[in-house]
Amino acid sequence: MRIVLCYPVGKKHIDQIQAAAPDFEVVNAGQERIDELLPTADIFIGHAKVPVNWDRVLQAGKLRWIQSSAAGLDHCLVPGVIESDEIVVSSASGLFAPQVAEQTFSLLFGVIRRAPLFFRAEAKREFVRLPTDDLRGKTVGIVGLGGNGRFLARVLAPWDVRIIATDFYPVDCPAEVSELWPADQLDRLLGESDVVILTLPLNGDTKGVFDAERFATMKRGSYLINVARGSVVQEQALCEALASGHLAGAGLDVTEVEPLPPESLLWDDPKVMISPHVGAQSARRVDDSTALAVINLRRYQSGLPVYNRVDKRLGFPHPSSVYRGQAD
């Protein structure tokens, strides 16, 4: 039986996985050999950034479990995997919440404190003083109160903001959140928020949901921060909402196409701050992904349900499955 890995593991991580699954052969495919080796895997741990021939994987009929090293599963939830009764999929939901919050803060404060304009002036050695906005007292709407959204709510609270949120499972409202509504109350959230932060998954229901109508529903002068997936937003509509002045700014860690094409209007807009999908990045990312994989490997082999098991049609875990650092 074979475990195929595809994330930037070192010897330490491979040893940890091997120790947790002594009956398995552990093979580190990396991005270079993932397409070739995935059909031979019983278990896949990782995150393929390169195209994979999933038909070949499904025809081989070996794969039983995917432990993603990413929170977003859009890379592996192809129709054959979704329809399979045999393949379990679990995610890294919430695992990178502190880093995603740091990235959200740098975009959020960057945009409201006009960092893109100041950086442009700085590059020209110009000392340009312009009025800036501030966060205190504003209403922040978090769309998707999972691992990332909840962490953000906690760390935003000291700014005396009113935090409202929507979630697919609107249960267990944290103390920092004034109102938690079901996902279908998105327009209500948009109409009340000065800052909207996207922390929801990309799936059939959420693709392109931020269209011209949604932007028109947002408050005039509000900000959009997207640290989820670029395709949740229709970028043309976003550009128009910014150009008309309806939106005061946007901070984007993710874009519809990555890398963002050179011709995109977003590059030139001084109200926009862009980062190259680095929200989950940190030196400890691989350690954290491996720690969850090891916990789940032990559970999987003992017949216990793995943490962060996703509903494959939705692409995210039920709250009861979420790993919150429980001791095993």
Ligand SMILES: NC(=O)c1ccc[n+]([C@@H]2O[C@H](COP(=O)([O-])OP(=O)(O)OC[C@H]3O[C@@H](n4cnc5c(N)ncnc54)[C@H](O)[C@@H]3O)[C@@H](O)[C@H]2O)c1
């Ligand atoms: N920028 C980055 O580097 C980065 C890093 C991690 C995650 N992400 C993205 O952010 C998403 C969230 O990450 P997470 O770790 O918090 O995942 P998570 O699974 O813990 O949280 C997602 C939450 O969104 C909710 N949700 C689902 N559909 C919704 C809808 N239509 N409206 C409102 N809420 C909805 C779910 O119920 C869940 O609580 C991931 O799916 C991934 O695509 C991006």
Ligand SMILES: O=C(O)[C@H](O)CO
């Ligand atoms: O989903 C995630 O974990 C990040 O976006 C990296 O893929």
